Amino acid sequence: MTASLAFVQFPHPGGEHRPVGPVMDWNRGPHSRKFLKATGDYVIGGQLMGGPLVFWGEWEPQSVVRTLPGDGSNCPRWLHEPYWEVPRHRLHLQNTDPLVFGDRFLYSNCRQARNRKLRELAPGSLVVFGSKHRGEFVIDTVFVVGDETQDFLGATADEVGVDELVRAVVFDPLRRNPKTAHQQFRLYRGRTFAEAPSGPFSFVPCRSYNEADPAFARPILRLPPRWIEPNLAMAARVTAASATEVHQLWGEIVDQVQADGLALGVRLDAPAPANTGA
Numbered sequence: 243m244t245a246s247l248a249f250v251q252f253p254h255p256g257g258e259h260r261p262v263g264p265v266m267d268w269n270r271g272p273h274s275r276k277f278l279k280a281t282g283d284y285v286i287g288g289q290l291m292g293g294p295l296v297f298w299g300e301w302e303p304q305s306v307v308r309t310l311p312g313d314g315s316n317c318p319r320w321l322h323e324p325y326w327e328v329p330r331h332r333l334h335l336q337n338t339d340p341l342v343f344g345d346r347f348l349y350s351n352c353r354q355a356r357n358r359k360l361r362e363l364a365p366g367s368l369v370v371f372g373s374k375h376r377g378e379f380v381i382d383t384v385f386v387v388g389d390e391t392q393d394f395l396g397a398t399a400d401e402v403g404v405d406e407l408v409r410a411v412v413f414d415p416l417r418r419n420p421k422t423a424h425q426q427f428r429l430y431r432g433r434t435f436a437e438a439p440s441g442p443f444s445f446v447p448c449r450s451y452n453e454a455d456p457a458f459a460r461p462i463l464r465l466p467p468r469w470i471e472p473n474l475a476m477a478a479r480v481t482a483a484s485a486t487e488v489h490q491l492w493g494e495i496v497d498q499v500q501a502d503g504l505a506l507g508v509r510l511d512a513p514a515p516a517n518t519g520a
Contacts, residue, residue, distance in 0.1 A: 248368075277322060295505070296457075327515065327516035337415035348429065351396075367387040384447075458503075
C-alpha cells in the first residue's frame with residue numbers, strides 16, 4: 243500500500259457508558275466512552291510526572307465503577323477502574339480501538355474496512371479521536387502514527403505479534419467476528435513521548451487524580467474548517483497535510499488542551515487481568 247502524511251478527524255460515539263451496579267461487564271453493545279482512572283506518566287508544565295490520573299477513553303472490557311456527583315451533561319457521571327477477564331462465551335465482545343494502555347498507543351481497525359485512506363497513513367500522521375457534542379468536537383485521544391505498522395486480515399489477527407492484553411482486548415474479538423474475517427486492516431503503533439519528547443507524540447488529555455474532585459469535561463478542539471468539522475458525527479475525514487502543518491496542528495491541539503488546565507497523558511499502565519478465561 244502507498245502511505246500519505248495526513249491529519250485525520252476521527253469521530254467515534256461520544257455517549258458515556260451507563261453501568262448498572264459497581265462492576266461493568268465486557269461490552270457487547272454499541273461503543274461508548276468511559277471516564278477512566280489509571281496510573282501512568284503525564285506531561286504538565288513541560289515536566290514529565292507520574293502517578294494516578296484520570297482521562298476519557300475507550301475500554302470495552304470490565305471495569306469497577308464509582309458513581310460521581312453531577313448530572314453528567316458535560317462532566318462524567320461514572321468513574322471506571324479498568325481490568326479484564328475473558329468471558330467463557332467470547333462471541334460478540336466489542337474490541338477496544340484505539341488502545342491507549344501499555345508501552346505505546348495502538349490503532350488497529352476502526353473504520354478501516356470502509357475507508358482505504360485509514361490504511362494508508364504515513365508515519366507522523368496525526369489522528370484526533372473525538373466526538374460531536376453540543377455542536378462542538380470534543381477530543382479524547384491524540385494519536386501520532388509511529389514508524390512500525392503491520393497489515394493483516396481479520397481472520398489472521400491471531401498472527402499479529404502483540405502481548406496477551408492486546409490479543410485479548412483487541413485482536414481476539416476482531417478474529418471471532420465473522421463480519422471482519424476477510425477485511426483488511428493495518429495496525430499502527432503510536433509515536434511515544436520517549437521517542438519524540440519535543441513532539442509530536444501521542445497523548446490523552448488528562449488530570450492528576452483527585453479523589454474529592456476527579457471529573458472533567460472533554461476538551462473542545464477548534465481548528466479551521468479544513469481540519470475540523472464540528473458537526474462530523476461518524477465518518478473519519480482524512481486530509482493531506484505537510485510535515486510542517488502536522489507539527490503546527492499538534493502544537494495548537496496541545497495549547498488548547500493545556501488551556502483547559504489539562505495535562506498530556508503519555509503512558510498508561512496496562513490494566514491487570516482477573517484471569518485469562520477458560
